[in-house]
Every structure is written in C-alpha cells, then in structure tokens.
Amino acid sequence: MNRGYIWKRLLRSFLSIMIIMLIVFTMIFTLVPRDNIFFEDSTYRKLSSKSDDKTEYVYSTWEKLGYLDYVRINDYCLSLYEAGSPEMSSAVEPDSKESQDFVELYKSQGYTVEQYLGSKRYYAYKDIPVIKRMGSWLSHLLVIDTPFSVQDEGNPDLERYIKLGKTPTGGLAVIGSGTTYKYLFYTDSHFPWIHQNFIRLNFGASYPTYQGLEVMRVLFQTQGTEVKRSVTFETGREAESGIIFGTLQYKPVLDRMDTKKFTDHYATYEVYRSQPSMIGTSFIMGIIAMILAYSLGLPFGLLMARHKDRLADKLGMVYIIFIIAVPSLAYIYLFRYLGTKLFGLPSVFTTYGPEDVRSWILPVISLALPSIASLMLWTRRYVVDQMSADYVKFAKAKGLSQGEIFRGHIFKNAIIPIAQGIPASLAVCITGAIITEAIYSVGGMGKMLPNAIKQYNNVMIVALAFMFSTVSVLSVLAGDIVLTKVDPRISLSEKAGRS
Amino acid sequence: MDMENTNLFEFAEFDELESEHIAAPRYSYWKSVWRTFFKNKFTVGVAILLLIIIAFALIQPMISGYSPIITPNINNASLKFVKPCKDHIFGTDHVGNEVFDAVWAGARNSIIISFICTAINMLVGIPIGALWGFSKKMDRWMIEVYNVISNVPFLLLAMILSYVLGAGMRSLIITMTCTEWIFVAYFIRTQVMIIRDREYNLASKCLGTGTWTMILKNILPYLISVIMTYVSREVPSLISYEVFLSYMGLGLGTTNASLGQSIAMYTSYMNGYPHLFWIPVSVLAIISISLYIVGQKLADAADPRTHM
Numbered sequence: 001m002n003r004g005y006i007w008k009r010l011l012r013s014f015l016s017i018m019i020i021m022l023i024v025f026t027m028i029f030t031l032v033p034r035d036n037i038f039f040e041d042s043t044y045r046k047l048s049s050k051s052d053d054k055t056e057y058v059y060s061t062w063e064k065l066g067y068l069d070y071v072r073i074n075d076y077c078l079s080l081y082e083a084g085s086p087e088m089s090s091a092v093e094p095d096s097k098e099s100q101d102f103v104e105l106y107k108s109q110g111y112t113v114e115q116y117l118g119s120k121r122y123y124a125y126k127d128i129p130v131i132k133r134m135g136s137w138l139s140h141l142l143v144i145d146t147p148f149s150v151q152d153e154g155n156p157d158l159e160r161y162i163k164l165g166k167t168p169t170g171g172l173a174v175i176g177s178g179t180t181y182k183y184l185f186y187t188d189s190h191f192p193w194i195h196q197n198f199i200r201l202n203f204g205a206s207y208p209t210y211q212g213l214e215v216m217r218v219l220f221q222t223q224g225t226e227v228k229r230s231v232t233f234e235t236g237r238e239a240e241s242g243i244i245f246g247t248l249q250y251k252p253v254l255d256r257m258d259t260k261k262f263t264d265h266y267a268t269y270e271v272y273r274s275q276p277s278m279i280g281t282s283f284i285m286g287i288i289a290m291i292l293a294y295s296l297g298l299p300f301g302l303l304m305a306r307h308k309d310r311l312a313d314k315l316g317m318v319y320i321i322f323i324i325a326v327p328s329l330a331y332i333y334l335f336r337y338l339g340t341k342l343f344g345l346p347s348v349f350t351t352y353g354p355e356d357v358r359s360w361i362l363p364v365i366s367l368a369l370p371s372i373a374s375l376m377l378w379t380r381r382y383v384v385d386q387m388s389a390d391y392v393k394f395a396k397a398k399g400l401s402q403g404e405i406f407r408g409h410i411f412k413n414a415i416i417p418i419a420q421g422i423p424a425s426l427a428v429c430i431t432g433a434i435i436t437e438a439i440y441s442v443g444g445m446g447k448m449l450p451n452a453i454k455q456y457n458n459v460m461i462v463a464l465a466f467m468f469s470t471v472s473v474l475s476v477l478a479g480d481i482v483l484t485k486v487d488p489r490i491s492l493s494e495k496a497g498r499s
Numbered sequence: 500m501d502m503e504n505t506n507l508f509e510f511a512e513f514d515e516l517e518s519e520h521i522a523a524p525r526y527s528y529w530k531s532v533w534r535t536f537f538k539n540k541f542t543v544g545v546a547i548l549l550l551i552i553i554a555f556a557l558i559q560p561m562i563s564g565y566s567p568i569i570t571p572n573i574n575n576a577s578l579k580f581v582k583p584c585k586d587h588i589f590g591t592d593h594v595g596n597e598v599f600d601a602v603w604a605g606a607r608n609s610i611i612i613s614f615i616c617t618a619i620n621m622l623v624g625i626p627i628g629a630l631w632g633f634s635k636k637m638d639r640w641m642i643e644v645y646n647v648i649s650n651v652p653f654l655l656l657a658m659i660l661s662y663v664l665g666a667g668m669r670s671l672i673i674t675m676t677c678t679e680w681i682f683v684a685y686f687i688r689t690q691v692m693i694i695r696d697r698e699y700n701l702a703s704k705c706l707g708t709g710t711w712t713m714i715l716k717n718i719l720p721y722l723i724s725v726i727m728t729y730v731s732r733e734v735p736s737l738i739s740y741e742v743f744l745s746y747m748g749l750g751l752g753t754t755n756a757s758l759g760q761s762i763a764m765y766t767s768y769m770n771g772y773p774h775l776f777w778i779p780v781s782v783l784a785i786i787s788i789s790l791y792i793v794g795q796k797l798a799d800a801a802d803p804r805t806h807m
Contacts (some may be wrong), residue, residue: 016646023651031659043523239645324732325787327739329746330780435743449748453658461655469650476646 002491006481013473017466022463025134028458036068037456039375041208052118060127065207065458066133071111074121076102088442094120123454137462143202147178150250155265167245168232182248182266190272195246204461209455217270223443224353233261242271275443277356279430282437282444286429289364293371293425298418300372301379306406308384316376323373334437339365347386349442363440367433371425373417382414419486423478429470528803532653535800542796549789556606565600567756580772588680589778592770602782604756605768610786611667612757613737616675617730622682623676626725629714631684631689640687648681657749666752673751675740686729690722724802731794735787742783758783 038044038058047054056072063070073092080098091098094115099122103113106124113124134317147160166175173186179196188195203215209220223255226242229366237260241445251258260268276284287317304316323331339345339362346352352359386392387410432445449468452460484490528661537543572578580669581591589598657674686753691714694700698741708717719726725761744750745759746766758779764774 008643012643013646016643016650019643019647020650023647024655027655027659031663033662321791325791326780326784327734327742327759327765327787329742330784333776333780334768346592405719434655434745449652453655454748455651461652465652465655468652473646474649 004016006477008362009342009477009480011389012364012476017469017473020469021462021466022130022134024462025130028461029067032456036061037061037065037458038209041457044068049278055116055123059123061207062125066128068125069111071124073099083239086104091317092121094122096287117470123344125368127353137204139435140204143180143183143200145179145181145198145200147176149180150178152250152265154252158265170236170245173246177264181249182250183191183246186246188246190244191470194407194499195244203466204459206457206460209451209457209460210267214461218447218460219279219448220277221227221270222273222275222280223274224275226273227274231271234262234263242273243269244272245269278432278443278445278448281354282432282446283429285360285364285367285442285444286432288360289367289371290425290429292364292368293375294422296368297375298373299417302377302383302406302411304380305383305387306402308380312370313380320373320377323370328358328370329433329439331369332436333364335369336362336439349440353444363436363442366436366440378418379414382417383410386410386413414484416487416490420479420483423475423482427475431468509673510550514680519752521538524713526806531799531803531806532800533789536796537802539796542793545789545792546620549786550794551604552786553610556603556610560600560604560607562603563597563600564572565597565604565756566754566762567597567601568754570594570596580768580775582772583774583778590761590772590774592765592775598778601761602754602758602779605758605761606782608665608668608756609738609741609783612675612741615680616672616737617733619676620680620683620733621674621726621730623680625687625719627685628684629682629691629719630710632688633710633714638688641684645681645685648678651678653678654749657747661749666750666753668672668755671751672742673742675737675743679737683729683733684804687722687726690725691718694718694721727798727801731791731798734790734794738783738787751776759774 015290038061041061044057044061046056047057059068059070062068077088077091077098081091090096093099102122106113106126109126111124111126112121115122147162151160152158158178162174162179165175166172167183167186167188169188171187174184175182176184183195184198185194186195201216205211206213206215206218220495228240228242230238231241231243239261247270248262248266250265251267254262254263254265254267261267275281276287282410300316304313307313336347340347345358345362347362349359349363354360383406390404391409395409400408430445432448434446434450436442437444437446448460449464451457452464505760538670572591576596578610581587581589583598584667587597587599592598592601602700610646622660654679655675660674660677662672664673670739694719700713703713739758742759742762745757746763748763750760750763751757761779762776762783765779
C-alpha cells in the first residue's frame with residue numbers, strides 16, 4: 001500500500017467535500033427565496049400584526065442563520081452612550097444627529113439602511129457573501145473541549161483540571177472541570193461502550209423544526225419514553241432516573257432540584273430512552289438488510305452462473321428484471337401487502353415499535369430486495385466472465401471437481417469487484433432509505449433530508465449534506481483500499497504499478 | 500476420350516480480377532442485427548406489444564383529452580370509486596375521472612420524459628465518458644468532478660430547480676439530466692479504460708490515429724452492446740425516478756398527468772380501493788419490463804459476436 005497515494009487522495013477528497021459544501025451553501029442561501037424559511041415558523045405567524053416586532057424578528061432570524069449582518073440604531077448608540085441614559089433615548093430617534101451619522105456610516109460601508117414602519121427608527125443590513133458564511137460555519141465545526149471552555153462570571157471559583165477517575169456507574173473516565181462536559185472520556189455498558197466528549201462536531205442549532213435543539217442531538221439522541229432505573233446521585237440521593245452520567249454538561253444557574261442531586265455545576269444531562277436514535281434506527285435496519293443481501297445475493301448469483309441458461313438462471317433473471325423494471329414504490333407496497341396478508345406482519349413500524357422484532361421484518365426485507373437483485377446480477381456476470389479463464393481450464397485438467405473450482409478459484413476472483421462495493425453499501429446505511437422508511441413510517445434518517453428541504457431547515461440541510469458527502473467520498477476511497485487488500489496485484493498509484 | 504465429349508466443354512479464360520475476389524458471404528452490420536433480433540419469436544412478441552402500448556399511449560390521450568384538473572364528475576357520488584366493470588374498464592377515481600384515461604395520459608408523459616432524458620444523458624455522457632476514459636490527464640480531475648456532482652444532494656437540486664423554473668415538463672427533464680449524465684460518463688469511462696490499452700489500439704496509436712478517430716472507429720463500436728444494455732436499464736430506471744420525484748411532490752405539477760403522479764396520488768386509497776393503485780402500477784410494470792427485455796435483446800443482437 002502506497003501511503004503517499006492515500007494522503008494525496010485524502011487531500012483531494014477533502015477538497016471535493018469543500019466544493020460540494022460550497023455548492024450546497026450557494027444553492028440554499030442564494031437560490032431558495034429567503035422568505036420561505038418563515039413558512040413553518042409559528043412565532044412569525046403570531047407576529048404578523050405588529051409590524052416593528054415582525055421586522056425585528058425577521059432580520060434577527062436572518063442574522064442568526066447567517067444570511068446577513070443586521071445593525072439596529074440601538075446597537076450603534078450603545079457603543080456611544082450608556083444604556084438607559086438620557087442621551088441614549090434621544091439618540092435613537094430618527095431625527096437625531098446620531099441617526100444621521102448612523103445612516104451615513106453604514107451607507108458608506110455598503111449597507112442598505114431602512115426605517116422601521118412604526119417608530120421610523122433606522123436599521124441597516126448587508127448580505128454576507130456565501131464564502132464568508134461557509135468560512136464561519138467551518139471555523140465552528142470542530143469543537144475541542146478544554147478546561148478553559150467554560151467562562152462563567154457567576155462562578156469565579158470554578159476549578160480547572162483534567163484527571164482520571166470513575167463514573168458513578170463504575171466505568172473508567174477522564175473527568176474534567178472547567179470543560180463543557182464533565183466526563184471527557186468514559187466507558188459504560190451501552191453501545192459503543194467507549195464514549196468521548198473531547199472532540200465534537202458542532203453543526204449549530206436546528207431551525208425552524210426541532211427549534212433550538214443541536215443538530216447532532218436531533219440525529220443521535222435516543223427516541224421514545226425515558227427508561228428509568230434506580231441510581232445514586234453524587235449527593236447520595238437515590239432516585240428513579242434515566243440519567244446518562246456521561247452526558248453531564250456545565251449548567252451556569254442551578255435550581256433547587258439540581259443542588260439536591262449534584263455537588264458541582266455539571267447538572268445538564270440526557271436520559272436513556274426506549275428507542276434507538278434516528279441514525280441508529282436507519283443503521284440497524286441498513287446493516288441487517290446488507291447482511292441479508294450479501295448472504296443471499298452471492299450464493300444465488302453463483303448458483304445462476306453454475307446453471308447458466310438453465311432453470312435456476314432463468315428464474316433468477318425473472319426476479320432481477322422484476323426488481324429493475326418495477327419502481328421501488330410499487331414493489332415495496334406489493335411486498336408489504338403480501339407480508340401483512342400472508343404472515344400477519346404489521347404494516348407499519350409504529351404498530352409494535354422498534355422493541356418488537358416483527359416490526360423490523362418487512363422494512364428490512366423491502367430494503368434488501370433491490371440489493372439482492374443487483375448482487376445476483378453482478379456476481380453472475382463476474383463468475384461467468386471468469387469461467388472461461390485459463391486457470392479454470394488448468395484446474396479442471398488437474399482433476400478438481402466443479403464445486404472445488406467454483407469455491408476455491410472462481411469465487412475468489414469474482415469477489416474482487418464486489419468487495420470494493422462493501423464500504424459504499426455500509427455508507428448507504430447511514431443515509432437511510434427514503435421510500436422504505438416513509439412507507440413503513442420508520443423513525444429513521446430517510447425522512448430527514450426531504451423534510452429539512454421542505455421545511456427550509458438550512459442548518460439541518462448543511463449538516464446532512466456534509467455528513468452524507470463525507471461518508472460517501474471516504475467510502476469510495478475505502479472501497480479502493482479494500483480492492484488492493486483482496487487483490488494484491490492491483491495498485492492504485494501509477495508509479496507503483498510500473499516499477 | 501472421343502470427340503463428342505470434348506465438344507461439351509469450353510476453355511475458360513484466366514481472369515486476374517476474379518482470382519483476387521474473396522468468396523465470403525456478404526456482411527452488413529445492421530442487417531445482421533435485425534436478423535438476430537427477429538430470430539427469437541418471444542422477443543418479437545414483446546416488441547410488438549411494446550409498440551402497441553406506445554402507440555396507444557400517444558393516441559388515446561388525444562381522444563380522451565384527459566387532464567387531472569378537469570373534474571366534471573366531482574359532485575356525482577355514484578361515479579366515484581367505481582370498481583372496474585364493463586362501462587368503466589379500469590374503474591373511476593376519487594374525483595370521478597376514468598382511471599383508464601388517467602393511466603394512458605400518464606403513460607404518454609412518462610414515456611416521453613424517460614425517452615428524452617435517456618437521449619440527453621447518453622448524448623452528453625458517452626462523448627465525455629469516452630474522452631475521460633481515454634485521457635489519463637483528464638481522469639485525475641474528472642474523478643473529483645464526479646465525486647462532487649454525484650454527492651450534491653439531488654433532492655435539494657430538484658427542489659431548487661422547481662423553484663427557479665417552476666414545476667413542469669421542462670424543469671423535470673432538467674432535474675433528471677443535470678446530474679444523471681455523470682453516471683453515464685463514469686460507466687463509459689470504466690469501459691473505455693478496460694479496452695484502451697489493448698494491442699490493436701496501441702498499434703493504431705503508433706500509426707498516428709487521432710484521439711477522436713480512435714474513439715469513434717476503434718472503441719465505441721466495441722461498446723455498442725454494453726451501451727445498449729445500459730440504455731435498456733436507463734429507460735425503466737428513469738420512469739422509476741419520475742415516480743419517486745412525484746412521490747416526493749417534485750414531479751410534473753398538478754396540471755399534468757404522469758404515471759408517477761397517478762401512483763403517488765392513488766397510494767392513499769390502496770386499502771379501500773386497491774384497483775386505483777394496482778392498475779397504474781401494473782401498466783407501468785408492463786411498459787418497463789417490455790422496454791427492458793427489448794433493450795436487452797437489442798443489446799445482444801448489437802454484439803457482432805452473436806452474428807456468426
């Protein structure tokens with residue numbers, strides 16, 4: 001394996017992802033009419049009668065979402081006078097000298113200056129260029145937790161350290177103080193057993209749907225009802241709670257309940273819930289479907305190749321043609337109909353919920369059907385191509401049986417291009433299946449992107465586009481590496497091949 | 500030998516031109532393609548069925564004048580949700596329109612869209628893919644272009660195009676072609692890469708053949724059957740794509756009929772009035788499957804190796 005090649009390729013992949021993000025940013029922020037973001041906003045609708053508040057709300061929301069830079073006359077005057085002073089209250093009025101300065105200053109900087117409809121006071125705004133917008137998104141993307149992350153004026157005595165310790169449930173942990181999270185690293189009995197809070201991805205808070213919730217929490221937070229168990233808090237208090245100690249976060253102002261449970265300022269936490277997160281649901285479903293597809297598609301494809309032009313091959317072809325030619329929407333409905341009529345399986349996921357195995361059967365089968373068909377098709381193709389190779393004739397001449405030739409020789413060679421696709425099929429599990437999840441009403445990732453687009457949730461669109469494209473670009477690279485692992489003859493870089 | 504027998508023979512003159520002639524059977528590529536194609540009775544049957552369906556889909560909507568926004572029977576409860584019978588071959592839908600008319604008007608638009616899009620994707624994708632596969636210098640940056648284009652969320656793109664251009668045939672065709680061509684090009688690129696370094700191409704290159712001549716005369720004829728296979732999958736997959744976009748509400752818009760729109764619209768009646776869902780789906784399946792089979796058989800016939 002050529003390490004230099006991989007680094008170069010990683011660098012180019014990173015550039016590709018940046019270009020993808022630039023395109024996505026341009027599309028969202030310049031091509032989608034920006035008034036559309038308020039379609040789903042209930043606060044906006046309530047404000048419609050009071051015009052000044054509405055203007056204020058609209059522009060401050062746009063500023064929050066990174067569309068523009070918004071300056072009120074108040075902000076300008078606050079930099080000159082103290083809040084509440086008599087100069088201040090006269091300066092903000094439209095006929096004051098300060099207002100004239102404000103208009104002149106911001107006009108010269110290229111801002112558009114306008115007056116509120118009611119009070120006639122001035123405000124100014126200027127669009128932020130797409131590149132700058134993306135730059136500020138990028139600069140906030142990675143958050144590294146340090147003992148100096150929390151700057152709280154109300155708590156000057158906050159200790160600042162990082163040390164080894166244990167969680168209340170007995171797992172190993174790296175405990176921080178002055179950090180945003182109390183447990184920077186910890187182990188527990190929940191998947192994936194080892195957790196960390198050192199480095200986090202910060203995509204910003206979702207808006208207008210899932211308002212105020214961080215995108216990462218929307219996607220990764222478990223769903224359903226809280227699962228309570230008896231726990232002993234730091235103060236020795238015993239209670240029924242679903243608390244995940246590992247998620248304890250700094251909370252500036254503690255209430256009475258918090259001081260009963262915790263001895264320090266780390267009092268914000270998440271709880272265990274009964275259902276997997278959105279990304280978890282899609283991933284579990286995708287993985288099972290993928291295992292099913294590979295364990296059925298490969299043997300069936302092999303069987304078709306061994307019985308080429310005979311009954312097994314023809315039956316397989318009928319299935320493949322059916323899957324290719326009939327739209328997925330139609331055959332998912334067909335199989336759902338058959339599953340519910342013949343086996344009494346639930347027609348929607350929510351009937352029994354994710355705790356029941358029966359809920360998963362039909363969605364997983366629907367998801368596996370097309371993958372089985374394409375794996376069958378390509379396995380057959382590759383095996384048939386290998387069957388006339390010289391090494392097969394030689395193996396036959398050596399006296400190997402048909403089965404030995406297929407298992408020991410042909411299959412190993414035919415599997416090479418198929419192995420390349422495995423990382424890509426893993427990556428698809430994360431993005432979720434739009435139609436399958438919609439038809440069975442599964443609470444997974446599939447609905448997130450379409451819904452985010454429909455609801456103008458720009459923060460969510462950007463986050464999803466970034467996650468999906470990163471995973472997909474990296475899986476192409478991983479596929480090529482797998483290719484060189486299963487077949488050492490293949491070299492990715494030109495130079496290594498020539499030497 | 501006696502005289503009488505020798506008189507029966509004549510001396511033939513030695514013809515230099517005739518002796519140069521090679522007595523191989525006359526071979527015409529396209530004639531052989533058609534001969535191979537028509538040899539199989541099943542294929543001919545499917546092709547005739549396909550032609551009848553296409554002709555019917557093109558002509559019937561002109562007679563019925565169906566449009567989803569014209570609903571004369573919307574207030575007549577007795578004409579709604581009629582099951583298929585003698586007067587209403589495919590039954591009627593939730594606004595009292597004939598499903599028969601809706602399905603054929605939809606089939607017409609779906610077929611037109613998928614054919615136009617396939618043509619555009621192929622016409623753009625094949626030349627770019629051929630050049631891409633041929634030039635190693637181009638490959639290095641085209642692979643990143645591919646990474647970028649194939650990863651821009653297509654739903655977002657479809658949504659934005661429908662804002663900018665408005666819903667309709669034009670924006671749908673642009674949606675279904677503006678990124679799709681890169682997949683055709685990528686496919687062709689891989690195929691070209693496999694055969695570009697074969698001995699006959701190296702020889703041709705040594706003799707000074709230009710890039711385009713090599714692509715057009717040496718490589719593309721070799722790929723005809725592969726390209727035909729791809730086309731036969733592309734047409735049904737684009738119909739499927741159109742169904743998907745309509746299901747997401749990004750299709751032709753409410754004023755135009757299409758099979759995708761019908762299926763998406765009738766889905767909610769699946770339990771109570773199953774004919775509303777299954778009839779458009781079946782028509783769509785028949786069209787897609789016969790298109791696929793005819794395409795596959797044409798691909799087989801287009802491969803010169805099957806002509807002998």
